Amino acid sequence: MANILIVEDDRTLSGSICLALGSDGHSTIQAYSVDEATEYLMQTDIILLDVSLPGMNGFDFCKKIRENSDVPIIFITSYDEESDILKGFDLGGDDYITKPFRLKVLLSRIRAVLRRCNVDTQDLELTAVEQKLLEYLMQNKGRFLTREQILAYLWDSKGCFVNDNTLSVNISRLRDKLKEHGKGQIITKRGVGYKWTEQTN
Numbered sequence: 001m002a003n004i005l006i007v008e009d010d011r012t013l014s015g016s017i018c019l020a021l022g023s024d025g026h027s028t029i030q031a032y033s034v035d036e037a038t039e040y041l042m043q044t045d046i047i048l049l050d051v052s053l054p055g056m057n058g059f060d061f062c063k064k065i066r067e068n069s070d071v072p073i074i075f076i077t078s079y080d081e082e083s084d085i086l087k088g089f090d091l092g093g094d095d096y097i098t099k100p101f102r103l104k105v106l107l108s109r110i111r112a113v114l115r116r117c118n119v120d121t122q123d124l125e126l127t128a129v130e131q132k133l134l135e136y137l138m139q140n141k142g143r144f145l146t147r148e149q150i151l152a153y154l155w156d157s158k159g160c161f162v163n164d165n166t167l168s169v170n171i172s173r174l175r176d177k178l179k180e181h182g183k184g185q186i187i188t189k190r191g192v193g194y195k196w197t198e199q200t201n
Helices: 011-023 034-038 058-065 082-090 103-117 128-139 147-154 164-181
Strands: 003-007 027-031 046-049 073-077 095-098 185-189 193-197
Touching: 003 011, 003 034, 011 027, 011 103, 027 034, 046 058, 046 103, 058 073, 058 082, 073 082, 073 103, 082 095, 095 103, 128 147, 128 164, 128 193, 147 164, 147 193, 164 185
Parallel strands: 003 027, 003 046, 046 073, 073 095
Antiparallel strands: 185 193
16 A cells, blocks of 8 residues: 655644545555655655645645656645646646545545556566565655665565665666566666656657
């Protein structure tokens, strides 16, 4: 399931959403302002974003996020004018839900967005380490991850240790498999890290 960031300054609504997402198997992070939310962007699979927020509004925050990330964003807002909805999509939102809404509808929309962002990797014949590596890169689609972040993620509670050299080998092999099957590509930025992006022609 997904790790979902809820950016909503109505604490009662945020709490209700949090409970609903938890019952659906998701983990959640609650933020009540853009400043708080910014701290958690790297840990997020999908963002639920209100428009009316203290400080920077949700539209401007979405625009800022899209400068370096393709993380799915669903607007949840009382701004229900057609111009507002179109603006949300034009800025890079993946969905737009107007308040009041039913929590079951929100859960359905979240599942739909996650399905659209998911890539079938069953035919890649990945090793356990390659599978976990790809999952982490895909969860952070469009964002560069440092080698330190990746190594920390791969070294799990079961003692699956991956050292620096082994990481290089796994990235190389995974890159070749992705290229062969047209499942996206791993981009390297020297001194920064790696990111996965969809296949480009």
